[in-house]
Amino acid sequence: MSALLEVIDLTVDIPLTDGVLHPVRGISFSIERGETLCVVGESGCGKSLTSLAIMGLLPKRAKREASVLRIGDVDISKASQRQMANVRGNHMAMIFQEPMTSLNPAYTVGNQLEEAYLRHRSASRQEARERAIYLLEKVGITGAAERLKQYPHQLSGGLRQRVMIAMALMCGPGLIIADEPTTALDVTIQAQILLLLAELQREFEMGLLLITHDLGVVARVADRVAVMYAGQIVEQGAAKEVFERPLHPYTRGLMGCIPIPGKTQRGGHLGSIPGLVPSLVGDMHGCAFRDRCSHARASCAEFDQLKDLGGGRAYRCVMSVEDAAETARETVA
Amino acid sequence: MSAILETRDVECVFQVGGGFLSKKRPLHAVNGVSLQVEKGSVLGLVGESGCGKSTMAKMLLGLQEPTGGEVLFDGQPLSAMDRLARARRVQPIFQDPYSSLNPRKSIEDIVTLPLRVHKVGGPAEWRARAAEMMDLVGLSRRYLSSYPSQLSGGQRQRVAIARALSMKPEVVICDEPTSALDVSVQSQILNLLIDLRKELGLTYVLISHNLAVVEHIASRVAVMYLGRIVEEKETGALFGNPEHPYTQALLDSVLTPEPDKSVPDTQLGATFPNPLDPPTGCRFHPRCPHVMPECSTIPPAPVPSGDGFVECHLREKPGQAAA
Numbered sequence: 001m002s003a004l005l006e007v008i009d010l011t012v013d014i015p016l017t018d019g020v021l022h023p024v025r026g027i028s029f030s031i032e033r034g035e036t037l038c039v040v041g042e043s044g045c046g047k048s049l050t051s052l053a054i055m056g057l058l059p060k061r062a063k064r065e066a067s068v069l070r071i072g073d074v075d076i077s078k079a080s081q082r083q084m085a086n087v088r089g090n091h092m093a094m095i096f097q098e099p100m101t102s103l104n105p106a107y108t109v110g111n112q113l114e115e116a117y118l119r120h121r122s123a124s125r126q127e128a129r130e131r132a133i134y135l136l137e138k139v140g141i142t143g144a145a146e147r148l149k150q151y152p153h154q155l156s157g158g159l160r161q162r163v164m165i166a167m168a169l170m171c172g173p174g175l176i177i178a179d180e181p182t183t184a185l186d187v188t189i190q191a192q193i194l195l196l197l198a199e200l201q202r203e204f205e206m207g208l209l210l211i212t213h214d215l216g217v218v219a220r221v222a223d224r225v226a227v228m229y230a231g232q233i234v235e236q237g238a239a240k241e242v243f244e245r246p247l248h249p250y251t252r253g254l255m256g257c258i259p260i261p262g263k264t265q266r267g268g269h270l271g272s273i274p275g276l277v278p279s280l281v282g283d284m285h286g287c288a289f290r291d292r293c294s295h296a297r298a299s300c301a302e303f304d305q306l307k308d309l310g311g312g313r314a315y316r317c318v319m320s321v322e323d324a325a326e327t328a329r330e331t332v333a
Numbered sequence: 334m335s336a337i338l339e340t341r342d343v344e345c346v347f348q349v350g351g352g353f354l355s356k357k358r359p360l361h362a363v364n365g366v367s368l369q370v371e372k373g374s375v376l377g378l379v380g381e382s383g384c385g386k387s388t389m390a391k392m393l394l395g396l397q398e399p400t401g402g403e404v405l406f407d408g409q410p411l412s413a414m415d416r417l418a419r420a421r422r423v424q425p426i427f428q429d430p431y432s433s434l435n436p437r438k439s440i441e442d443i444v445t446l447p448l449r450v451h452k453v454g455g456p457a458e459w460r461a462r463a464a465e466m467m468d469l470v471g472l473s474r475r476y477l478s479s480y481p482s483q484l485s486g487g488q489r490q491r492v493a494i495a496r497a498l499s500m501k502p503e504v505v506i507c508d509e510p511t512s513a514l515d516v517s518v519q520s521q522i523l524n525l526l527i528d529l530r531k532e533l534g535l536t537y538v539l540i541s542h543n544l545a546v547v548e549h550i551a552s553r554v555a556v557m558y559l560g561r562i563v564e565e566k567e568t569g570a571l572f573g574n575p576e577h578p579y580t581q582a583l584l585d586s587v588l589t590p591e592p593d594k595s596v597p598d599t600q601l602g603a604t605f606p607n608p609l610d611p612p613t614g615c616r617f618h619p620r621c622p623h624v625m626p627e628c629s630t631i632p633p634a635p636v637p638s639g640d641g642f643v644e645c646h647l648r649e650k651p652g653q654a655a656a
Contacts, residue, residue, distance in 0.1 A: 042515040186542060187583065187586040187588075188586045188601050189381075190586065191596055191597050191598075191599050194596045213515065214516075216587070218590070219589070219590040219594070220591075220594060239592045240593070244592070257516045257519065257520035258516055258520070258589075259545045259549035260589045260591075261589065266550075269527065270520035271520060276485060
């Protein structure tokens with residue numbers, strides 16, 4: 001079986017004045033058609049740089065390496081800028097967090113929607129326009145033909161994000177990468193946009209790589225989850241599995257931090273993760289989470305390996321599965 | 334009366350627009366809000382962006398003069414109070430700890446600024462109080478000589494809290510205090526706010542769009558829509574039995590980390606109405622799934638419900654309750 005997107009051992013290094021920053025340190029995952037993979041983690045864990053690395057949109061001084069980086073049958077690990085330009089928007093497209101800054105304020109919505117289609121398909125303006133109207137209607141925008149003449153500032157945040165989604169779909173890409181697509185939106189609009197993304201993904205059988213910090217979003221839309229910490233995947237697996245039986249102490253810690261109406265005791269203390277994220281500058285050894293982990297032991301300073309449990313389930317912790325389950329029970333009790 | 338903070342029918346109208354040859358138009362950011370905050374309680378104020386929550390916060394702080402109605406602090410009109418006297422009793426904590434701290438001042442300067450403004454004590458006392466405040470908010474004293482840029486987001490928010498509490502205020506207005514923070518840091522700050530309230534007997538007004546957070550710490554919740562409170566009640570009652578269709582939709586939209594559930598379909602139209610041209614009648618009627626003919630013409634009056642109220646025509650006629 002060949003996955004839609006395959007990433008093996010992706011690293012990103014950024015040289016700084018006081019050493020080399022390692023924001024992404026050897027990440028491997030794959031996405032099938034019609035599948036949603038959520039990458040979840042806190043700020044600075046490298047989740048956004050991972051998506052930019054796949055899109056080939058990293059800052060110039062950043063160095064990307066990967067043993068495999070493939071979308072469909074295109075090897076993008078060694079693709080030139082020109083080749084990448086043919087892939088971007090065509091085979092994969094990206095939806096960014098802030099729809100106001102990712103749309104060009106000086107061009108009409110129609111102009112921006114049609115641009116990619118004209119670039120990748122040898123289509124006429126008329127065809128591009130029809131495609132744009134078709135997709136605007138698909139994303140739930142009424143009066144699509146009129147909207148094409150509007151400028152981004154004339155649209156609300158929710159509408160802008162719908163336009164962004166329509167734009168990403170213009171060339172019928174196999175993969176959508178959405179980086180915090182609903183973080184800037186109100187909760188009611190967030191639910192609508194997520195619902196829309198899920199529907200479109202099913203209809204067009206696309207792979208969806210969703211990057212978010214919100215475990216609530218992950219739980220509701222993900223098929224599979226990858227939890228990132230300090231540039232590494234510390235746990236991955238089917239969403240249900242990860243939420244019901246988290247194996248890494250960081251995953252458990254994150255889940256304990258969120259109040260859940262009706263479940264957490266009101267006014268009681270929430271769980272918290274003491275300490276700070278380690279610096280990713282310079283060489284790193286051992287488990288990156290050990291300084292903040294209540295189960296840390298001497299061997300953690302050496303341990304740095306993703307234990308594969310089969311079936312896409314893996315975690316990066318020195319504790320055995322049984323021990324992890326045991327400590328999970330203790331935390332709950 | 335034990336209400337420490339009370340608003341009576343407050344209104345805030347901004348005149349906006351007014352370019353060349355075009356007339357200014359009134360924008361009713363807050364349109365007749367009456368609220369009471371009991372001493373020692375936490376009032377949660379929730380609603381979508383643009384509903385007027387932050388304007389409310391500014392009026393409660395005395396930073397924005399209401400254009401109608403009045404804000405009472407301990408029974409006294411806030412507008413009649415001296416600026417310093419007001420600042421001594423009501424303090425804010427803002428959303429973004431990156432822009433609410435002066436980058437050129439050391440943490441000690443920031444935390445003790447209120448003492449210097451109020452001319453309380455001298456340098457020795459200021460230093461002692463700064464150290465005391467750092468202990469209170471769980472920051473190491475060695476950060477006193479640091480600058481905001483050297484601290485993380487969570488640490489900065491702790492500094493903002495220390496500054497707000499350094500004059501021992503009675504009421505703290507928290508405007509989205511954890512929205513800019515990561516979840517693990519958010520929980521630390523929430524725990525701190527919970528502890529401080531118990532320790533110092535503080536009263537909070539907590540403004541947030543995160544309903545899970547509001548449910549967790551608020552004792553009462555007011556739901557705001559286009560400048561009006563549409564439902565106000567004890568937290569448990571509001572979350573257990575939301576009556577206003579808007580409250581129901583808001584609660585349905587909360588994404589809790591429960592993988593067995595899917596994304597909710599809230600049935601709300603996408604467009605938040607233009608506050609310059611609000612809908613007639615009930616302001617929620619264009620988005621309401623239970624809309625009735627009278628909703629578009631008659632604005633609903635508050636109906637008592639439980640220990641609070643709800644503003645909806647559905648509630649005025651018993652027997653026609655929404656599912």
